[in-house]
Amino acid sequence: MYRTIINWFMTRRILIVHKLRTAKERVLHFPHIAYAFWLLPFALVFVSYFLIFKDLPSPAKLSQYNIPQSTKVYDRMGRLLFDIYAQQNRTPVPLSDIPLVVRQATIAIEDRDFYRHRGIDPVRGMLRAVVATITRQQLQGGSTITQQLVKTALLTPxxxxxxxxxxxxxxxxxxxxxxxxxxxxxxxNQVPYGGTAWGIETAAEKYFGKNVKELNLAEASLLAGLPQAPTLYSPFGAHPELAQLRQKEVLRRMMEDKYITDKQAQDAEKQEIVFKKTTGIKAPHFVMYVKEQLVDRYGEAIVERGGLKVTTTLDLDLQEYVQATIAAEVEKLKNLRVTNGSLLVTKPATGEILAMVGSVDYFASPSGSFNVTTALRQPGSSIKPVNYALGLEKKIVTPATMFLDVATCFANINQPNYCPHNYDGKFHGAVQLRLALGNSYNIPAVKMLYLNTVQDMVASASAFGLDTIKDSTRYGLSLTLGGGEVRMVD
Structure with a gap:
């Protein structure tokens, strides 16, 4: 028994020694494997140096900055409409000259733990950035104030x-x-607040025509919300309503962090902000529309500092004519309480925008910069051709098909019957499709949609580029009379 056990152990020992010798011989016969293990740490250091540390800028350069190149927007004839970034206009001020409310608003919205962390916030900011990066396949925010300063002043975008x-x-x-x-x-003093305004002092002058020392809570909370996305949140941009929503978010954060009371936040929300009138921009609604598209495609930093030269389809002569016409017509209708107007001129064959007037006065307070041509509006009878075109495409009708324009009601499940009427309050009997469309009769149009089905018209509208009309379950037969919402630019 003992002999058997001893023999077993001896056999295992011989096998182990043999394996060790074999492994040693392999290493001796293949010395490059051993060298690779020795060189691996040095290789990692070498690669890290070239990828991360090589040409790493010094934070001592934070007081220095390069003047970026402007992005210029031209009309179709090469006439300058606007310098999106004319020059880096910066007026540095010491922290003692910056009101406490400005500092508190900035910290509340950008980095509430600024005075507690050491440059990064792994619990709140970095974890959020990592999760967003993994789930969305792109690098997200989560940057502290210190990181944002580094990005703005020392690194590429x-x-x-x-x-x-x-x-x-x-x-x-x-x-x-x-x-x-x-x-x-x-x-x-470094971060962008939109356009040529870099730094809080210049931003105060650009938006309100005052020094940073004079800013109140309402103004400070609006400015504090801009650096995250200056184009998107700009009160002079294509979506001024987003500036107000962002301001409310800043005030909410300040209230949560006990910088202000609930009453102070409510008073600031209600306070009317008077903006400084912007000059030096032609076709402002169109320029901001173009800028928004450029930012979506290339990013804020490239558009604001990349020196792009953008030739657009706009005809400046036509633009100035229609702008003056809109203003004159609105003035004539003042007695009828008409206060605004918009217009879009396009080239039918190509869809090129020749003129865009988003409101009667872009610089009027509080919402002149709101662009009606890019906002959702009911299209009215202008959507009827989509419906009739679908019927022609499906060969359900021809231009000569007769429709009975008579009183007609359509059943609605769990709802009252739908009984459309014509705009003139009359019925016109038997009419051809071409006449029904040409005269914009409602009842024949609804009958056409009944034959086409709402689902097919929604698909057809989407194919035409009207991508705001999507879910067919949200619409009924009134869709052909303008029951959905579309953008004028679509």
Whole structure:
């Protein structure tokens, strides 16, 4: 028994020794494998240096900046409409000249733990950024004020993992070199607030025509919300209503962090903000529409500082003519309480925009910059051709098909019957399709949609480019009379 056990152990020992010797012989016969293991750490350091540390800018350069090149927007004849970024207009001010309410608003919306972290916020900001990156397959925000300062002043706008690592390293470095108040001061003097306004002092002058010292809570909360997306949240941009929503969010955050009371927040929301009139821009609604599209495609930094030269389809002569015409017609209708108007002129063959008037006066307060041509509106009878075109395409009708324009009601499940009427309150008997469309009769149009089905018209509208009409279950037969919402530009 013992002999058997001893023999078994001896056999296992011989096998183990044999395997060790074999492995050793392999290493000896293939020395490059051993060298690879030794060189791997050095290779990682070498690669890291070239990817991350090579040409890493010094935080000492934070007081320096390069003047970016403007993006110019021209009309179809090469006439300048606007410099999206004419020059980097910056007036640095010490932190002592910046009101406490401005600092509090900025910290509340951008980085509430600014005075507690050391450059990055792994619990709140970085974790959110990592999760968003994994789930959406793109790098997201989550940056502290220090990181944003580094991005704005020292790094390129590209969104890559390598740049994010460089940003984190530099944020730590900045925190070692500068006290918190100095970092906040540099941030408020460096970040973009839209267009030519870089820094809080220039932003106060651009939007309100005053010094930063004179800003009140309502104005400070509006400005504090701009740096995250200056084009999107600009009160002078294509969506001024978003500036108001962003301001409310800033006030809510300030209230949560006990900087202001609930009453102060409500008073600031209700306070009417008087903006400084912007000049030096032609066809402003169109320019902001173009800028928004450029930002969507290339990003804020490229558009504001990349020196793009953008030739558009706009005809400036026609633009100025229709702008004056709209203003004159609205003035004539004042007694009827008509206060606004908009117009879009396009080239039917290509869809090119020749003129765009989003409101009677872009610079009028409080909502002159709101662009009606890009907003959702009911199209009325202008959508009827989509319905009739579908019937012709399906060969259900021809231009000569007769429709009975008589009193007609359509059954609605669990709802009263739908009984459309014509705009003139009359019935016109038997009419051909071409006459029904030409005279915009409602009853024949509803009958045409009944034959086409709402589902098929929604699909046809989408094929035409009317992508705001999507879910067929939301619409009924009134869709052909303008029951959905579309954008004029579509």
């Amino acid at each position: 590209q969104r890559t993992v390598t740049r994010k690592i460089r940003e984190i390293i530099l944020a730590f470095w900045v925190e070692l070199l500068y006290p918190k108040d100095k970092i906040l001061e540099m941030y408020l």
